[in-house]
Amino acid sequence: MQRRISHLLRKDDERWTFFRQWLKHPLSIAAISPSSQRLAELMIEELPPGARRVVELGGGTGVFTRALLKSGIAPADLLVLELNEELHQHLRRRFPAAHVVCGDARQLVDIAQRSGYSDGGPADAVVSGLGLLSMPRPLQQSILEAAFGVLGPEGRFVQFTYGPTSPVAKEVLETLGLGVRRAGVAWRNMPPATVYVYTRHKSRGLKPRSMRTP
Numbered sequence: 377m378q379r380r381i382s383h384l385l386r387k388d389d390e391r392w393t394f395f396r397q398w399l400k401h402p403l404s405i406a407a408i409s410p411s412s413q414r415l416a417e418l419m420i421e422e423l424p425p426g427a428r429r430v431v432e433l434g435g436g437t438g439v440f441t442r443a444l445l446k447s448g449i450a451p452a453d454l455l456v457l458e459l460n461e462e463l464h465q466h467l468r469r470r471f472p473a474a475h476v477v478c479g480d481a482r483q484l485v486d487i488a489q490r491s492g493y494s495d496g497g498p499a500d501a502v503v504s505g506l507g508l509l510s511m512p513r514p515l516q517q518s519i520l521e522a523a524f525g526v527l528g529p530e531g532r533f534v535q536f537t538y539g540p541t542s543p544v545a546k547e548v549l550e551t552l553g554l555g556v557r558r559a560g561v562a563w564r565n566m567p568p569a570t571v572y573v574y575t576r577h578k579s580r581g582l583k584p585r586s587m588r589t590p
């Protein structure tokens with residue numbers, strides 16, 4: 377009973393932290409409350425089979441972080457990026473063993489190198505909680521380029537959206553040689569959210585950094 381009460385209190389506290397940051401930075405936070413557990417489960421179901429190394433973009437209060445760790449991803453194999461300093465501090469307190477960095481998703485390749493995360497090899501998946509739908513195309517493109525710069529050849533970029541279609545512009549997908557698949561809907565999320573999975577087209581997809589010619 378006591379555990380249940382402290383769980384509910386922590387959830388309320390996290391919702392309040394998130395809401396306060398949304399009031400201050402509505403555009404970058406892009407949602408008024410953290411994602412639901414069900415959405416976190418749907419995102420995790422889309423990790424490639426046997427996924428070991430995962431990057432999370434826009435950790436927020438850590439709904440996906442917690443689910444990733446619970447699914448068996450080791451803290452040392454998880455890199456979480458969060459732009460907002462207060463949310464970053466929150467994530468560091470909650471997940472002291474994971475690599476949690478305050479930084480911009482566009483700088484992911486540099487951050488992964490500087491933090492030592494890249495030393496362990498490429499990532500199997502990037503799980504994104506970013507509000508991609510409301511971002512201009514050049515920003516979407518820079519973020520996806522950075523994400524596929526740390527992903528291995530078979531790596532996946534898993535993203536949710538509140539919109540009715542893929543949140544990444546078609547032109548961006550074509551420029552980067554990416555394909556997209558609609559994976560599932562979390563109807564009970566507020567608002568309902570759809571999960572999309574992006575992968576490289578076999579023949580012309582963006583190559584991982586390690587395979588690109590200088």
Ligand SMILES: C[S@@+](CC[C@H](N)C(=O)[O-])C[C@H]1O[C@@H](n2cnc3c(N)ncnc32)[C@H](O)[C@@H]1O
Nearest residue numbers: 404407410411434435436458459460480481505
């Ligand atoms: C919609 S919230 C999602 C939070 C959490 N993943 C969830 O699902 O509850 C988006 C998060 O991305 C962060 N963010 C926005 N732009 C970012 C960027 N360029 N790099 C890293 N994080 C960013 C925001 O601060 C916010 O915490």
